[in-house]
Amino acid sequence: MSELPKQADVLIAGAGPAGLALAIELRRLGASPVLIDRRTAAANTSRAAVVHARTMEVLEAAGVAPRLLAEGVKVPTFRIRDRDEALISIDFKKLPSDYPFTLMCPQDRTERVMLDRLHELGGDAFRPAVLRSFRAAPEFVQVTVGEDAADQEIACRWLIGCDGMHSVVREQSGIPFLGSEYQESFVLADVRMDWRLSREEVSLFFSPEGLVVVAPLPDDRFRIVATADVAPETPDAAFVQKVLDARGPRSAPGRIRSVEWSSRFHIHHRVSDTPRKGRVLLCGDAAHVHSPAGGQGMNTGIQDAVLLARALAETLKDGKEARLDAWAQKRHKVAEDVVRLTDRLTRMATMKSGVGRVFRNAAIKLAGTMPAVRDAIAFRLAELNTDEDAS
Template sequence: MNTVPATASVVVIGAGPAGLTTGIALADAGVDVVLLDRLAEGANTSRAAVVHARTLEVLDEFDVAAELNERGLVVGQFDLNDGPERLATIRFDDLPTRFPYALLISQATTEEALLARLHRAGGTVLRPYTVTAVRGDDTGVTVEFTDAAGDSGSIRADYVVGADGMHSVVREQAGIGFTGASYPESFALADVRMDWPDPRTEVALHLAPEGFTLVAPLPDEQDDRFRIVATVDEAPEQPDLAFLQAIIDARRPGGRIREVLWSSRFHVHHRLADHYRAGRVLLAGDAAHVHSPAGGQGMNTGIQDGALLGRLLARVLHGEADTLLDQYEATRRPIAQDVVTLTDRMTRMATLRPRPARALRNIVIRTAVLFPFVRRAIAFQLAELSTR
């Protein structure tokens, strides 16, 4: 555990992808930045598993994209199925970008690469420190915390960035509302080794009356590692092999799970912070927006938040007007609103149960994707290239 200094120009709370990217942008600009995280070490589970084209463009500006490409798995298409019926195939290979694909990679690996990049910029993450209070005034912000032994301390900063997740202490302390709701279903999430009949060059979303199941390949020397995300009425806290195999058998017969490497259950919310800024306190990542995992947009949106916010803060700390920070919410909040709306529609479409509604949905999808411009528009939006 490192000692927290008495002061810093910026304190970033939370060392996930959004917080790390913010820290890199600040450290690159020579800003005195301190990152605090409540975990004793970085998370080692995969959670988010895709990096989209626009995020790779952003990370390429920080010289991180090449490393991720070396360690990830390139996937060229997204397939949508209802049982044995293929409804749509969305390809990424003709997108106007240097990265015309989705990169499948564990979030733990992405965070590892970002942390190493932060260290190269001269920054570090101080752990484990739990933030208990955030108090701002006209001249700065005081952050109070406790360490692993329960001892308390504080640090004074010009600005504070809350990148501390959906249950953000920073957001709550700043009095910023978090408007939205929760989905009734629970989500089972697992990384498994399995025999899978489809190519490892595609991500597939399988629709069924019981719910949707996303199956995505993950990079692995044995070429048998996959991510499974499935909606169920009520998932166990740690879904086991039998539970997950039953889902595959019901929704995409033909896959055989041989080992569960990691699993979890979670409930999904669709929420958006009422504001991204309260004086000298700003929000990024899941502290500002949460939504369904459909489309794999969450981590990507947070990384892009951090890149812009870090650069704007650096400019202000180097002498530009504080009003420059208003650009952050004006730019990023509408993008998050669009992501929340998109993923909500995808989730509700995918979880339809009445047979007539499912039949109509399938007809609409099959008809729409007959047109190349529709397929391209969907790929463009999934890749988040519209956020440029």
């Protein structure tokens, strides 16, 4: 790790999508944040892969949105099916946005694009740099950062935790992380396969055995997401094929050719009690975690960060902190709304009762006949329902 400066206006812990977005926007607005990350390199796996319209809007001013477009696949349709029966089709083409689609872009590409932009703006990430502890005072935060025995001290005016679900910043600040864990595991796999349905569609399949999502990725690949009571840590092609056969379409079954990356994880639905405590603020998974249903996680975190950067840049100039309180209040409400939405989607999709599934499917089919309902769902999934200015 290269030597950190001894002072900074802003120290950002965590160089994932939220931390990178925050650093980029602060630099664009004239600030010089210090960005640290415990990893030796940026992400090299796809993990989050959905970029929604609202996220593209907030990244536009920094010049990131056009680069993401070049790296991803535009998908204009989200369709829920019960095996072969289409229940509802959500069309993003009518969104009141310059980005009327879902962009499927693997997280490693998203982070690479953002890091390249940060470099152009004169910034970088200090790696590996572990935030060991901090002491918050009324006028500054004293932070100890290190790797092995080489600890360094840095005094900052503001400390921002973008350091994930197990955030050291959140835990040491004493901010409660309220919620619980789902019983099911989730499986992710990026595969090459023969697939007869359209690559302009993200498909969510219901079945008695559980859900499976199939979404197109760049380079003729697909992302598969599925619930699993029991799954290996790195699911192989045989495991993923078995899931797809049991839950996907019968009339047009997919055939897995290879698995390029896979993972198993447990999910939580939690929201921090507040994203601000004095001179400590939280963004992204440090402030809220939830089911991957709807692809909201990375998007909400990036939006947290960009909007915080805009408020913080002004506060650094005039010292008025009221706008940070306003940001915290608004983003806390957004996080609570997103967690409620993804929790409902997850519980609906993992319903065990046969009678319940019949009523669920009937209700979804009825909603699918109502254009206003379909448009409202598209608007909500695209996260265009927040009231902050994207400019």
